[in-house]
Amino acid sequence: MSQPARSALSLRQVLIVPYVALVLLLAIVIGALSYVAGSRAVATVSDHLLIETVGRIGQAVDRHVVGSGAVLEAVFPNGMPAPASIGSDLANLRTRLWIATSLHIDPNNYAYYGNRAGQFIGLWRNSLDDGELRLKLKGDEPRTFFNFQGINGELHEASRETKVYDPRVRPWYKAGESAKLHTWTAVYIDYRHGGLVATRARRVLNAAGEFEGVVATDISLKGLNDFVSTLALSKNGIAFIVEPNGDLIASSASANIARQPDGSNKRLAAADSGHPLLAATYSEVRDTLASLKQAQLPQTRTFTGPGGQTIHAAFDRVKDDAGLEWITVVAVPASDFMQGVTANVVRTGLVGGIAALLAVVLGLRILGWVTGDLRRLSKSARAIGDGDLESPVDVHRNDEIGQLARTFETMQERLRTDRLTGLANREAFMRRLDGRVGRHRRAADIGPFAVLFVDLNHFKQVNDRLGHDAGDKVLTEIAERLREAVRASDFVARYAGDEFVVLLDRVESREQAERVRAHIEHVLAQPLRSVDPTPLGEQALGGAVGMAIFPDDGDEAESLMRFADHEMYTRKFGARGETPWADYHATPR
Known part of the structure; x- marks a missing residue:
């Protein structure tokens, strides 16, 4: 009778080899799962961050071009008939062109009109106070350029073109003539500054309802290129x-x-x-x-x-x-x-192998620690992917996973923060305001709160007279003043350009909020420290502050912002004895 074959392995080997193999296999499986979890986390976060970024670009495009329609309507409001001759209504046309180019002087600093008789009038704004009127009252004559100061300043002839400029053959004229509503021309290269320009045009009818001419405005696209180039x-x-x-x-x-x-x-x-x-x-x-x-x-x-x-x-x-x-x-x-995720998974497998040789328990603890951080990272990534940019990553490591976690946190912070001032940006403020309204509705905090909308006075002159670098310093200084002027529980953000917003987390009464507003206006009116204000003359910077109290002035984030924005413009233009352009600021910008 043959004897059963004996195993060549000792009992120790029989007990250890399968167990070590199992642990090694487990290490491999955990490494693979960790890689998959990390990849999914990265995919989730990357999709969200990319959509957020492409959305910011879309908002920048919208802010860049949205004012052009208002410019055309300011030159020829809907329903206003065009005169048969530019000369018969020259003063009114010049006034409306000045007003139109004041609405969004950057980038809409040029508006013009040509009619079917070949006449042309255009106004180019060199600055807030300087203008250039381009005029021809006969179809067969060249244009004459006049320099002037202020809306009704005296015209001084500067130059006359040598060639006859016929607006009727220009692309903007033909586009406006053939379109019943507003239309854009194709993007083209401007021969003066060599940059890309787009033109928005609209046909204008005469008193008989017949086509008389085309009004248009140019938009330089350099600002869009600069914005895209500086995206983080x-x-x-x-x-x-x-x-x-x-x-x-x-x-x-x-x-x-x-x-x-x-x-x-x-x-x-x-x-x-x-x-x-x-x-x-x-x-x-x-x-x-x-x-x-x-x-x-x-x-x-x-x-x-x-x-x-x-x-x-x-x-x-x-x-x-x-x-x-x-x-x-x-x-x-x-x-x-991905950065170091792949290398970290390999390292996890090596740790598992060493743990199997040295101590199974220690190895399992190490693997559990690693996979636990990856699970937390994946959980946080899913939260970020769902739109929660405030969700903490909660991973504290010094290796590649920690580096990845800090990268996510940095990307979150960049999406929430204004790069120049270090304040929260517009999106972060609106999320905070929505959350504050939601907290009130859940009865978690039933106390009233206030929104302040701050717009700096004469900031354009800072850029014009001191330069954009000085303007950046002033914005940073104003941001610091606002931070110091409110409580630690309040929230300050840069809304856009020279506009800031403040969420007063809790106010006892409207009178208390008024005192805070008065304090902020006082703080803004103090002399500038970051730049030499001498070139600005006696004109102080200061700012207008609009205010909305929840829920008296609005029970939604958008309605609160709209109210505060409108009140700010009322105060701003009221202080100057002017009528605010309420129609153009009826919704938050």
Whole structure:
């Protein structure tokens, strides 16, 4: 009878080898799960952050172009007939052009009108006080340029063109003539400053209801390009704005205009930008947009880019009722998000192997510690992906996972913070205000609170006379003053430009809020310390402060902001003895 084969392994080996193998297998499984969890966390966070960023670009586009419609309506309000001759209504036209170019002097500092007789009038604002009137009252004569100061300043002839300028053959005139409503011309290169410009135009009828002429305004797109170029993206991330035909409007990765051998300028298309990631991203977005409706945007896409990289991208389509249609895009390589996750998973497997050889219990504790942090990171990432930018990552490590966690926290902070002043930004303030309203509705805090809307006086003169660097210093100083003027429980944010907002978390009465407002106005009126105010003359900076009390003046965040904004403009223009432009500021900007 044959004997059963004996095992060549000792009992110790029989007990240890399977157990060690199991622990090693467990380490491998945990490493794989950790990698998957980290990848999903990164995908969730990246999608959210990219959509947030492409949304910020869309808001910047909207703020840049939204004032152009008001400019045209200020020159020729809806229903106002155009005169048969510019000369018969020259004074009124000049006044309305001055008012129109005062509404949004940056970027709408040029408005003009041409009629079917070939006459032309245009007003170019060099500054808040200086203007240039461009005029021709006969169709066959060249334009004459006049310099003047103030709305009714005396005209001084500066120059006369040598060639006859016929508005009737210009693209803006033809576009306005053929469109029944507002319309945009194609983006073009301005021959004066060599930058990209878009023109908004509208036809104007005479008293008989017949076509008489076209009113238009130019918008420089340099501000959009500057905004996109300064977006806080990752090391290799890019952002750009492009027309549906592929021509670049703004880009953080390449120029949008190329100099030709003959000295002329030519617009660059995304495919010809010389930036592989930009060209590949536009190609992916172009093919995807063709199958999407506006309601399905914004969208995110993950695709394989140059060099086999995995690319995360987000894109949206910006449209308005005048025919503008631009595409905003943000793209970041996945490796920028992942950072040290892959290396950390390998390290986790090595730790598990060492733990299996040295002490199974210690190894399991280490693996549990690592996976616990990854689970917390994944949980926090899901919260961020759901729109909660206040959710703490709650991972405190000094290795790659900690570095990834701090990267997420930094990205959260950048989305919440105004880069110049260090205050919270507009989005963070609106989320805080929505939360405060919600807390009141849940009866967690039934006390009233107040919103203050602060707009600086004469800030444009600081930029004009002292320079934009000085303007930045002044904004930083004002931000510090506002922080010091309110309680620690109150919330201060930069809303836009030279506008700030304050949430007074709790006020006992309207009188208490009025005292705070008076204190802030006093603080703002103090002499500037960060710059030499001598070139500003006797004109103090100061500011107008609008106020809204919850719930007396509004029971929603938007209604509170609208009320405070309107009151601020009432106080601002009332102090000057002027009538506020309430129609243009009926909603928060």
